[in-house]
Amino acid sequence: QVQLQESGPGMVKPSETLSLRCTVSGGSISGYFWSWIRQTPGKGLEWIGYIHYSGSTNYNPSLKSRLTISVDTSKNQLSLKLRSVTAADTAVYYCARHNLGSDYDFDHWGQGTLVTVSS
Amino acid sequence: DIQMTQSPSSVSASVGDRVTMTCRASQGISTWLAWYQQKPGKAPKLLIYAASSLQSGVPSRFSGSGSGTDFTLTISSLQPEDFATYYCQQTNSFPLTFGGGTKVETK
Numbered sequence: 001q002v003q004l005q006e007s008g009p010g011m012v013k014p015s016e017t018l019s020l021r022c023t024v025s026g027g028s029i030s031g032y033f034w035s036w037i038r039q040t041p042g043k044g045l046e047w048i049g050y051i052h053y054s055g056s057t058n059y060n061p062s063l064k065s066r067l068t069i070s071v072d073t074s075k076n077q078l079s080l081k082l083r084s085v086t087a088a089d090t091a092v093y094y095c096a097r098h099n100l101g102s103d104y105d106f107d108h109w110g111q112g113t114l115v116t117v118s119s
Numbered sequence: 120d121i122q123m124t125q126s127p128s129s130v131s132a133s134v135g136d137r138v139t140m141t142c143r144a145s146q147g148i149s150t151w152l153a154w155y156q157q158k159p160g161k162a163p164k165l166l167i168y169a170a171s172s173l174q175s176g177v178p179s180r181f182s183g184s185g186s187g188t189d190f191t192l193t194i195s196s197l198q199p200e201d202f203a204t205y206y207c208q209q210t211n212s213f214p215l216t217f218g219g220g221t222k223v224e225t226k
Contacts, residue, residue, distance in 0.1 A: 035215075045163070045206060045217035060214040094162055102168045104210035105153035109162035 002027035004095050004110035011116050012089075018082040018115055022095030029053050029076045033098035035106060036069060036080045038091035046091075050098065051078055085117045121145050121209050125218035131226040138194040140221040142207035147187045151211035154183055154192045157220075158203045167192065168210075197223070 008020035022034070036048040049059035051069045059067050066083040082089060092114050096106035122145035132138050142152065150170035155163035165174045167183035170190060180195040194201055202225055207218040 044219050045208075047215040047217070058213055062214070096162075099153075099165065099168055099174075102153075102172075102210065104151075104215055105165060105168045105208060106155075106163070107165045107174065109164075112162055 002097065002108050004097065004108060006093060006095055006110045006113040008113060008115070010114060011118060012085055013119050014086055014117055015084055018080070018085050018089060018117070020080045020093055020095075020113065020115070022078045022080075022110055024076045024078075024097075029071065029073055029078065032100065033103065034071070034078050035096050035098065036078075037094045037096055037106070037109075038089075039094070039112070040091045048080065048082075048093075087117050089115070090117045091115060120214055121148065121212060121216055123207055123209055123216050123218035125205075125207060125221050127221060128219065129222040129224055131224050132197050133226045134197055134199055136197045136226075138197050138201075138223060140192050140205060140223075142185075142190040142192070142218050144188045144190075144209055144211075148209045148211035150186045151209060152183070152185070152190050153208045153210055154181075155206045155208065156201075156203045157206065163206060166205075194223075 003025045005023045012018045030053045035050040051057045068081040071078045092112040094112045095110045097108040099105045099107040124143045152170045154167040157163040171183045182193050204220045204222045206220050
């Protein structure tokens with residue numbers, strides 16, 4: 001059974017870079033698209049961007065200028081870096097695997113990690 | 120961006136009830152729609168994809184329908200474990216977007 005686990009600092013200072021990692025176990029990262037999604041009480045669920053195991057990416061335009069998503073197939077990991085964060089970036093961050101049957105919905109999710117932006 | 124609007128925002132129901140909720144897209148998305156269930160403190164769980172295809176392992180009391188701009192998720196006979204918040208997501212175009220959710224509460 002594929003499992004995804006997000007990891008990273010729970011708190012980041014304003015203007016700094018939010019860095020998260022997602023480790024995939026029980027299956028290979030190869031052959032799939034992988035996304036980062038965040039959730040806040042105010043804005044709900046927001047798709048951040050995806051990466052294909054080959055390295056191709058697609059980012060939400062609202063975050064594109066501050067965002068980098070990368071993949072390390074040798075470690076079965078994907079990473080997210082969001083630069084110049086503000087309080088508005090406080091959210092629960094999820095990594096998720098795209099459904100092979102339909103491409104752009106998500107059939108496996110990590111448990112999520114809360115990141116708070118605060119000084 | 121395609122805006123997804125869910126209604127109602129909450130519904131009160133009892134075990135055994137038939138529950139229906141809707142999702143409307145701001146422009147046509149064919150059948151590129153997914154439904155998720157989320158319980159407090161947990162990640163969303165995929166229920167339906169391509170508007171009406173049941174994800175493996177999901178009980179058959181869940182069903183989805185619709186195309187274009189209007190979609191429906193139906194729970195035919197509400198079970199205790201179905202009290203949760205349900206979200207729709209359009210998979211037609213980028214950026215991918217979600218609805219605001221419908222919370223199914225106990226009456």
